[in-house]
Structure formats: C-alpha cells, structure tokens
Amino acid sequence: MTATADAEAAANELMPLAEYLGSVLRRLRALPPLDLDLTQAHGNVLAADVFAPHPFPAFDQAAIDGYAARWEDLAGAGRIGSHPSSLPKFDNKGRTVRLNVVGDLGAASWRPVRLTPGTCFSVAAGAPLPMGADVVVPVHWTDQGMAAVEILHAPKRGSGVRRAGEEISVGQVLARAGTYVSPPMVATFAASGIGHVMVRPSPRVVVVATGDELVDVGRPSQPGQVVDANSHALTAAAVEAGALAYRIGICDDDPEGLRGLLEDQTLRADLIITTGGTGTGPGDMLRRVLSRPGTGRGKVDFTDVALSPGTSLGFGTVGGEEVPVVCLPGEPGAALIGFEVLAWPVIQLLAGAEPVFRHSVKAHLLETVSSPGGLREFRPAHVAERRGGGHTVQPLAGGPYTLSGLSEANGLLVLGERVTTAAAGSTVDVLLLDRRR
Template sequence: MKTVDEHLADVLARVQPLPPLELQLLEADGCILAEDVTSATDLPAWDNSAMDGYAVRREDVLAASEESPVELPVVGDVPAGSAQAYRVAPGQCVRIMTGAPVPAGADAVVPVEWTDRGVATVRISRPPSAGQHIRRQGDDVSAGEVVATAGTRLGPPHIMLLAAVGRSRVSVRPRPRVVVISTGTELVEPGTPPGHGQVSDANGPGLTAAAREAGAIVYRVGIVPDDPTTLLDAIEDQLVRADLVITTGGVSAGAYDVVKEVLGRLGTVAFGPVAMQPGKPQGFGTVGPDGTPIFTLPGNPVSAYVSFEVFVRPAIRRMLGMEPAARPLVPAVSTTALTSREGVRQFLRGRLRTRDGTIEVEPVGGPGSHLVASLARSDALIVLPEDVTSVPEGGMVSVLPFGGSPAGDAPDDAADEVLDGGDR
C-alpha cells in the first residue's frame, strides 16, 4: 500500500497553479494575486478634511477660548466633491465637510463641535494644533508604492485598497472549477424519500460545500447510476467546464464498482489502497484531452470527507496558487486514551478546546466511516501516524483542524456561487 504522504506527493506533483487571468476587481475577491500592484496616485490624492468644521489659519484662532471665542467671517462653503478652489486669507475661514479639499492658506480644521456652527460668521472657542484634522496628500499611499504583492490572497480589505488607488482589474490565479459527481444506483437526491435499499446522497452536497469552502467554483452533477456508459458520458460531458473532477463511490473491489471499471480502462487513472483509515480505496489521475485531474473517492461519507481534506483540498489550494497546500498539523493533548493499527495512518474525529492556553482534543464518536453525525460534531481530525499504536490519556497528538476551529485557520473565502445541477 502507498502511504498517505506518498499519495499526497503524487497528487501535488501532477497539479499545478492555474494560469493567471485578468479579472474585474470583484471577480478577483478570494483569488491569489499574480502580480505586484503599484499605485499610480497618492492616497489621499490631495489634502482633505478629516472633520466637518471650518478650515482656518491657525494663527488667527490661537487666542480662542470658551470665555473669549474668536469670531471669523465665513467666506465659502466646501462640500465633499467640490471642485471650486478657495483661498483662506488672514482673518477668514471656510466652512468645510469631511473629505473635502482643504483650501489654500488653511493649515488646520476646527471641528464644528468647537464652534457655534455659524454660516456667515462663526465663533470659535478652541484653537486647533498645527495641521489638526487634515489628512495630508500621500499620507496613506504614495504614488509608485507597491500596495499589494503577488501571492496575496485578496479579501475585502485588499479589494477596498485596490479600488481606492483606482484599479478596476488585476491579474490573479482564478478559482478552479470543480465538478462533483456522486455514483451509485442506491442513491436518491436529498428530499426524495428513499425506498428500500436506497440512501440519500450525502457526499454530493457535502463535497460541494467542502470544495466551495476551499475556494473553488463548484458544479454538482446529479446522481449517476452504476452504469459504465452513463458514467463515462457524464464525465466527458463535464470536462468542458472542469479544472478538476471529483467522483465518490465505485472504487473498491466489488462487482458493481463502475468508477474503477470505467476509468481503469483509460490507463490514466491509478487505483490502489492507501494506508489510511478511513479512506483506504483511492484513485487519482487525469481524464480528457486536456489532462484534467480526477479524484475518485470512497463512497462512505466519512471516508469521502477525510479523503477530501487530506488529498483534494491541498490540490485545490495548489491550483489557486496557495502555499502551503495542506492545512498545518497542530499539537494537542488527548483527553482520552487512543489506539490505532500499526502501519495505518488513523484519522479520528475530534473536538478541540483550549484550557489554560493548551489545546485539548476529545474524540467524537466511533471509527466507523458511515457515522456522519459524529463528523458534524467534530472540528478536527486526530492524526495517529503509522508507527503509533496507542496514546495514553493526556498524551500529545497531532490534529488537523478544520477551518474556524479554535486551532484552525479561518474558513477560506467561498466562491460566489454553487452551480447545482447539470444534464444528468
């Protein structure tokens, strides 16, 4: 059997970041920047007011106090967006709004709260300090400054900054398009009452959500029965919109495991056991004229999800241009004794908590690969290496946190939408 590390290495060796693509700014949200972005302008582009108030020459109001306000004539009104040029002469002031250009001659802004809010004349009861409440040109960004570097994952703050410096398009690694196909004659769509021997398709919706959370644009195809011709047609139909394909079910050694039967004939998809539990039966390779990567995952829901976390999610992140591709392992204290089979990497469901600054993990549910409820209650996988057969209560283990767990990274920005359906 291949080890987990060997299989993951094979996967990542055959998956490359997608070529850069120039996208509109909002379409680039969540993508990896493929270029350094340099600002063509200062930010702010000109001195502007940080307050609603009055632009003044500071020397004219140095003597202002509550007991003896200074009165000045108001010679103009400058709202935000005003293109009219004003100059403040000695003994004058201009009423100004937040964000409006500071008139020539003014060297401070008196907040409206320090005045009687006059229109023709204003009484000022407190002097500002030099330059107070003025946002200086280039105070935030200077023209020619790099505001975002290649490799940055764009989020709302980056989008805001790029828009502020006038960029409407940027070159990014696009989100991969992932097609999810559930196979099995026994499957019915969620919401359809299952008959005798039938089960609701949990893998299709679950892996669609997982791929979306990892940053992909996801197309979920309807259930494909255990028919070789129908399965092959379904895969070929989807390749036009797929950067990566995921199938679940049909990869063991049974008489009706059609995924293995169909794709095994192509010679480009390798099937074989991986020394892990759950998730032992795995397949990976390429299909179609463009060599589209395809993962064939086990049909049991927990096996499928663990396989996604360990192998597929790193591949999606590699396609996005994100490194490191895999989630980092985190040390934790096990609250109970654990056992594992030698030579197999065990992935147990766990729940994390922090006590006195130490991360603890408690196993959730049993090891069965059909126990979806325990997976939903967990926020991490407890990883027991191949050479570990037991861990005492209070012993150290490695955990693979899911996004948003106490020890995990924040959930990845999701794709804009999940495109559900298809022609099958």
C-alpha cells in the same frame, strides 16, 4: 503473528500519506490567470502582486467636519492641545479666537481656494483642504458660527487633516500574489484607482457519485439500495473550498456510460471528483474503468494510502483535455475525510492559493484515544481556545461513526502512523475546519 502485528505489517505496504500528496500535487499547476473587474475578482486569488498607481488620499482633505484654518491663527485659543473638558472658563480676554468664515467646502468641491490670515472655511469630511490650511477645528470646539466663528480650543497642528498619499503612496504594494481578494481589499484597490486585477479563477469542480446501488435523497435506504449522500456533501465541501461546484448526481456502473459521462464533463470542469468504486471488490467498476488508459483519454492511478478512514484513493486525468480527477471512497465519512486530505489541497493549488493545506494547531488532548497502527488517522474533533492561550481538543466519534462525528466537528485530530494510543493531556496536531458558523 498477532492480529495487531498482521495489521501493522499490512499497513507497512501502504504508501505514506505525505509521499502520496507530494506525488499528486507536483503534477498540478494553478489555472491560467484572468483579468477581472473588482466585483468579479472578489473571493479569487491574486495571480500577481498589485501596486498602487495613485496615492490615497488623492489630495489633501479634511478628515472631519469643522473649520479649516491656519494653526498660527489659533494659537491663542484655550490651552493648546488640551481636551475641552479640562478647559477653564473663558473671560473674553484673548482666550478665544475669532475668524471670518469665507466659504463652505463639501466633498464635491473642486475649485482651488486659499486661506488668508484671520480667515477659515467651513468644511465637510472629505472636502479638499484649502491651500494654506494645516488644521481642521472640530465643530464642537467652536460656537458653530456661519459668517464668523469663535474658536474655543486649538487642536494640535495637522489635526483633522489627511494629506495626499498619507495612507497609500504611489508604487506601494497593496497585496501579494496568492492573496484572497477580500471586500476591504476591493475598497483599497478602488481607492487607489485600480479597476481590474489579475486573478486565478475559481476552479470549476464537477462531482459524480458512482454505483448501481445508489438512489437519490428523499427516501430511506432499502436492502440493495444506498442513498446518495456523498455527491451532495462533496459539492458543498467544494463550495466551502472556494470552487464553483456542480453536482451531476448518480452514474450507474456501466463502463461506457461512466467513461462517456466523465469525458462530457471535461468540457466544463477544471477538476472532477468521483465517489465510490475505488476498491478492488466485485462491484468497484470505477477503478477498473479509469485505471485502463484510453487513446487521448488519460488515466487514473489508484493507490492504497496509509490513511484512516479510507485507504484507497485515485488521482489522474480524463478526457482529451486531461482534466484532473480525484476519486474518493464510497463510504460517506471516508469520502469527506478523503476530500479534506486530497481534494481540498488540489482545489487550493488550482486556485493559486497559498498555503494549499488547512491551518493546523497544537492542542491539549482531553481524552485518551486509540488509533490503528501504521495509518495516519484523521478523527473528528472539537477544538476550543484555552483561557490564557493555546487550544484544547475533544475527540468525537470516529471509525465507523466518522460521519456522525464530522457533523459536529470543527477540527480533525491527526494521529500519526506510529501512534496507537494518544493519552489524555498529551499535545496533538489538529487540522482546523472553517465551517463559517
């Protein structure tokens, strides 16, 4: 049997990634909803549909600065509906209309007023519309008179006016459950009279790096020492995913210390992410500790998944509250890929977001690449939009150089288990990474 055949045979014993993700996500539920005010709700996911309790605008109002009038009084001004630049010169033979200005209305005006024939009100944008008015003449279509005004041109009926409920009617669906609350959405809710909404809270994620060999950042690695890049990177990744993330730092391979640390963190975590110790080597303490169930302490299942890079992933619960825990490999590139594949959808599900996976596109591959048979490979890539539509994708460094590739990537090229070579010019799937650059 050839080395390639041996590798494929070994890969066939691994759990398919789709099957593994399905088994994990089915065990989770979105966090219980909270009633938050609008400012706090921003960035969270709605837990229920939101309906407008009041119309917007709430009353008939002027949409522009100008003069509120009755359209019937303006019918003789200029050529109705034409643009001022195309108007003929006026000869004072009925080509303008003169109206008496009986008052001024600002956005803070509140007393109801009524127009009578031959009169108008000077109004500011947002001011309540006088009863009987059905048009607002722009200031630059007049002589800007104060006691009386000459109307040089008549707008169309209804121009410059916003009617009550014109934009949002009572009972209208403003947003559906599962939608992120954006700044414009906050404005829409507020304008409709909504001060609080039901949202799923942002998951609180604790990140822990494990291993006796780890040292903190700020110095280079020495033999027997590895700088802890993972806890910093995964904390940033969790924030990017919408979580409230807390970096605990480094935990030594001490079984009791490890178990105690994780149980302590369950008091403030909705999800714990660990990195390192997921394999079966002599130094992989985390797998040995967490895979053993304890009384009321939960249990983590470690699974060899058909994934490249990093085949060994862990998922389960810890502590009496059975807080979910995701265990990622210790190699930085594999840890970040594992985060995208497993931790990202877990965070989205807890937050109540839909969909839970990143957006993907089909793209035209610019360079031939090889892939390990039997594994679903996620390779760093740069995606670009093609002129005329569609996307192109340029593979970046993968394999042992995945971390270097990820630092430049805005996407992940996805090569299926049956793909050993993807030719330049072929169409491939690409997972888009929103780096908010």
